[in-house]
Amino acid sequence: MQGNPAIILHAPQLGENIGAAARVMLNFGLTDLRLVSPRDGWPSAAAEAMSAGALGQGVSVTVFDTLEAAMTGLTYTVATTARPRGMEKEVFGAAEAVGALKARQGQVAVLFGGEKSGLPNEAVALCDAILTYPVNPAFSSLNLAQAVGVFCHQWGASAGLEGKFGGKGEGVDAPATRENLIGMFEHFEAELERAGYFYPPEKTPVMITNLRNALVRAQWTEQEVRTFRGAIKALSLGRGKARVVREE
Template identity: 60%
Template structure:
């Protein structure tokens, strides 16, 4: 098993089942298990909310939690309420990190989510290896079922690399291009009378260069910036001609 099973115990609203299936598909979780959904199965509201998520098509339905977890060797129970049990309590992030290790070792792993109205029954929590809880505000602990699945699904996916579409960026410009940008920028600033008083000029130049270096311009960005400097210089020259006329 490459990812933990998401097990919804006695879910009441088809919309929440569909939303959970949708976000599972978004974050690479494929194994959705339903334990005695209140309104039966299949559910039109779930289908509408899943927006075509393939996870919903492969969802399996069980009569009991025992049946849904029969092939698993590690189970986490999600709850925001203390249950008076001697159980390890983990954050979502810690539980997912532990689950990754278990899955890598070949252990079937699942995460239980309770019904919308009251969460998991004590029996389900008692049968779990550990409690998974989220840092919700104690004054308002009620979290939507699908949203709870979304948070855990995100924790699962956050250990993966950033998609290529966001990492394929142009490299920073070679220093010769940055030096040309400095020379061009400082030359125009000098012509405009920016460096005053003269004894502060070296410090002002160093400050400007430090700021521009932090930007880590690509070669194209450096050229665009120089184009902007040129346009401003030309515009200043036109304004001078208008005033002289």
């Protein structure tokens, strides 16, 4: 976790939002949460409940009376705001802000304002740059925990974090080998030939190519190949039984 930014919540009001912020922080590998004058004090039962265990499994919370105290030891801080402030500061989107934070040496942080009115100008003035999101200008009110989540997701993406469904998912079988896939094709085509599907005969190569192109796009797993070959076998056996019934 070294090199990850701290998340500072300035005058947060609801314990639920603090807990939700901690939860999404840990989802994306961030653990340093700093609170400046939380309205309802600390600790917070509401925050604990909403954090889904994040406050006990990695996210550390430090409470400060002033923003200046919370910024002790920081070398670079980005303030989040949806409003133009008329200040001579760089304005970043989420990806740009992540890049700027990663380029700095020492401890960095992202500052978020409270639910009611966001960050006061004097808080923004203490920061090096501004982070803003491309929200709907007619409705730019973003929930505090959601705002934290947007940044944390961008940070996690930049760090190459792979979630449960990034890459080989839980319980997903290995990709089918080419020889097993070709074996499935040949099995399928043999049964289609028996059923009289390939007609006229001179078009058989083109029809086989079209079928294989369509099937290859599915990116089969080994289990899917076994399942499909089982289905082919069941259909062929069923056709055989039907033929016996007709002959009888």
